[in-house]
Amino acid sequence: MAQNYGTRTDGLMDTPLALKSVFAPYVGDNGYKWTGVATVQVISTPNGTLSDYTETSTSPVTVGLVGNNLQSLTLAYNKAMFQRIQKTLIQDTPVANFAAQWAKQQINSVFIPAHDVYSINKVEAGRDVANDVTVTLSSGALPSSGLSALFGQAFINIHAKGADVNETVAWVADSYANALADQITFTGSDAGYNQAHNSAFLGKHKGVMCVAVPDSYFTKLGATSQLSVYVLMADKRAIVNVTPKMSPSDYVVLTTMSGFSGVEVQIRDRSDTFILTNKASNIAVVRQSGTIS
Numbered sequence: 001m002a003q004n005y006g007t008r009t010d011g012l013m014d015t016p017l018a019l020k021s022v023f024a025p026y027v028g029d030n031g032y033k034w035t036g037v038a039t040v041q042v043i044s045t046p047n048g049t050l051s052d053y054t055e056t057s058t059s060p061v062t063v064g065l066v067g068n069n070l071q072s073l074t075l076a077y078n079k080a081m082f083q084r085i086q087k088t089l090i091q092d093t094p095v096a097n098f099a100a101q102w103a104k105q106q107i108n109s110v111f112i113p114a115h116d117v118y119s120i121n122k123v124e125a126g127r128d129v130a131n132d133v134t135v136t137l138s139s140g141a142l143p144s145s146g147l148s149a150l151f152g153q154a155f156i157n158i159h160a161k162g163a164d165v166n167e168t169v170a171w172v173a174d175s176y177a178n179a180l181a182d183q184i185t186f187t188g189s190d191a192g193y194n195q196a197h198n199s200a201f202l203g204k205h206k207g208v209m210c211v212a213v214p215d216s217y218f219t220k221l222g223a224t225s226q227l228s229v230y231v232l233m234a235d236k237r238a239i240v241n242v243t244p245k246m247s248p249s250d251y252v253v254l255t256t257m258s259g260f261s262g263v264e265v266q267i268r269d270r271s272d273t274f275i276l277t278n279k280a281s282n283i284a285v286v287r288q289s290g291t292i293s
Contacts, residue, residue, distance in 0.1 A: 011094040013101055018108040022213050023116045023273075026169045027241040030276075032073070034242055039074040044278050071277050073240065077118060079269045081106055087262040103251045103265050111248040111269050113217075119273040120171055121219045123239060124232050124285060126275030131157040131284035135230065142230075147180045152206050154233045154284040161281040163235035165207040173215045176230035176286070180205070208233065231286035238279035246270040 032040055045068050051061040083102075090098050133154045135142065155168065172180070184205075204210065218229040246268035254264040275283065 009094055011096065013095045013098075015101065015105045016109045019113050021112050021116055022171065022211050022217070023119045024241060026209070026211060027236050027239045029243050030237060030240050032240050032242070034075060034245060039072055042071045042073060042276065044069050044071065044276075069277070073272070073274045075242065075245070075270065075272045077115070077270065077272045079111070079114065081110065081267045082264060084257075084260060084264045085262050090262065099253050099263050099265055103253070103267060106267060107248045107251070111267065115269060115271070116213075117217050117219075119241065120213065120217055120232060122273045123234055123275060123283060124218070124229060126280055127232075127234075127283035127285060128161075128281040131161075131281065133157065133231075133284065133286045134289035135286060136289045142176065142179045145183060147176065147183055148205070150286050151180065151208075151231060151233075154231060154286050155206060155208055157284045158233065158235060158282045163282045167235045167237055168208045168233060169236055170205070170208045170210050170231055170233040171213045171217075172210050173218055173228075173230045174212055175215050177210065177212050228288045229285050230288075233284045233286075235279070235282040238276055238282040240274040240276060242271045242273065244269060244271040 032042070034040055045066060048064055048066070054060045083106075085099055085102065095101060131154070133150050135147070135150055137143075151170070154170075155163070155165065158168070159165070215228075218232070248267050248269045251265060251267040254266065257264055
């Protein structure tokens with residue numbers, strides 16, 4: 001005799017775990033606004049030159065002329081996702097607010113990590129390479145000691161250019177953060193650890209706020225040499241993280257479209273990240289040793 005059992009589709013949708021931004025929460029626009037424009041020009045002036053003062057001369061010093069420079073910051077990050085959902089799919093899927101849930105999944109799983117990767121690598125590309133600190137791998141692995149000193153050297157390099165430890169953030173690749181944490185002797189105090197963000201390995205290290213980042217978020221420096229970046233450290237005042245002119249969270253659901261029975265979800269992300277020219281020296285990286293091609 002046949003035995004037929006009931007089947008039910010559950011109304012709880014299985015969505016990927018939300019990815020928290022590892023970039024936007026830690027930096028801001030530093031007061032630069034793009035309201036009504038696509039380009040903002042930033043004025044800077046070069047430093048003057050010291051001269052010896054000659055007491056016995058009627059022209060005791062050489063008189064210079066002050067000039068200025070302009071840096072144009074033009075928005076270039078402009079991403080979108082438009083998708084249509086059949087009305088019958090919405091009707092026959094036992095999930096409440098299906099279109100909204102789909103949109104939130106795209107924001108958390110697609111838009112946030114893509115923007116983080118873009119911003120992190122934009123900061124990396126804008127650094128002063130004179131600040132680079134290199135680490136030599138052993139059989140493809142990070143060394144078993146010395147990672148804390150390399151981290152400290154990166155801060156020393158930018159501190160010499162005016163960086164403040166209280167204004168500095170270090171984006172640390174998970175593999176480096178794991179190895180670094182393993183090399184730190186725990187003192188029994190929770191200082192630093194209780195300030196960890198994103199449930200990371202580190203909170204503050206040497207006074208610098210650390211944010212754990214998936215290894216894959218860092219691109220390679222140089223197409224030929226394929227050098228890995230493990231730590232990106234910057235004084236936040238060097239970075240302009242533009243407040244989005246179009247934020248993914250402001251997605252639109254169109255309910256009426258000619259020739260289609262259903263809805264269209266439109267998600268936009270228009271923003272950008274810039275490095276201020278005179279503050280590029282306040283950024284450093286810890287990277288694999290070798291020559292950048």
